[in-house]
Amino acid sequence: MENTFAVEIQGLTKSFKDFRALDTIDLKIKHGEKVVICGPSGSGKSTLIRCINGLEEFDDGKISISGKPQNPAKESYVSDFHIGMVFQQFNLFPHLSVIENLKLGPMKSLGLSEKDAETRARKLLERVKIPEQALKKPNQLSGGQQQRVAIARALCMEPKLMLFDEPTSALDPEMISEVLEVIVDLAREGMTMVVVTHEMGFAKKVADRIIFMDEGSIVEQNSPGTFFKNPQTARCKKFLNQILHH
């Protein structure tokens, strides 16, 4: 296990009709590594992480999760190496209460008893600092609280890898920090994670590596220090200028 990578991608290619979303991507992510992916919209960031957990089919290439090759056909991977996902739009289940949102996966998919699932869910609500909202419906919460519930729901499956797809892009500015805090805590505890985000301050703080994507390819990747101080390519410089000095 220690010798293998958490995620190993070789030659990953995917097209939507005529549009090439991913163009022969190679990427290896170590266990415990925190990777931030940035880049202009339409550059393939979301598509890449959606391929990692099977939400998106891919045309060519290989993806291995913790040494196990995955099928390119769309399927969700439930195994001992579970992958958690947090979406830009939260995607909480609106007809279920917060605690039910958390309990559903462990009960139906992992086969936990209601009591065990409840204990686990309560613990995670404490961790994302909203234990008092357990019985409310998602639409009674603020955006920041909803996204924290979504993170807790993903953690309830005890994932070995967490994917974040622009977790703060749908939030009001004053709620961004409360969500980022939770993700930073998670990073400190050693969770392997891939985060698509434009929050460069956050990237500086937690990332082991920053990947810059454009037009379906990885253009540049580096440690945060080098990435921000000394970008290697013109495209990356331009992007950083736009995002840091607007």
Next chain:
Amino acid sequence: MFRVLILILILFSLSSCSSPEGTWGWYVIDPTTKAGWTNIKFLIGGFYSTILLSIIAAFLSIFIGLVVALPAMSDNKLLKLFNRVYVEFIRSIPLLPMLFWVFYGLPVIFQSLGLKIEIDAFWGAVITLAISDSAFTAEIYRAGIQSISRGQREAAQTIGLSQFQAMRYIIFPQALRRILPPLANQFIYIVKMSAFASVIGMQELTRRANEIVVTEYRPLEIYTLLILEYLVLVLLISFAVRWLEKKLGSNESNSN
């Protein structure tokens, strides 16, 4: 709607002050006379068949509709095609020709196959109504299920639910509240369309009204009563549906 009802009741009461030669002939359904009471009992007796026919047809339609709608959600092109062909084909057949085809045509097919299956007026009407309506219920299911965003399905997938579990715990409970009102609409439609069963001789509301009209020559009075009979039936269904919707809405807060 209640104003219309009151207006018609006033019309009824006017019957007593009509001229002796009589443009009005409400006596045919005057409950105070023996003949009038007999007529009313005969007419109202049609409720039983109309209600039974509608309920059985509606249940069958709700079931067939679901069976037809589910293939539309699949990724399999052949299953999707089955759904489209069924819906387009059945939806384009007018009810009356289909009723004739089932009642007069289908037994010929059974006969040529050596099957001894008889179709009486009741079951002929049930089958026709159920199949004809199922194309519409299938579309209602499809619209309701597809109105639930893709993100819901994806979120279900990322917490390890199977496709069936996602449907059972996430998609269907949310779709149900959107499906119920149009389904109720379809039930009202079935109740009204069941009047067509009169032409193949089923003794439901419309058939009975026709029979009295033929013997009494009082179409206005009898058809007025017939319309009122349907009105009462449909209003009752509407109230029941409102109640059910409310109950479902309030249940949502603690559903699982």
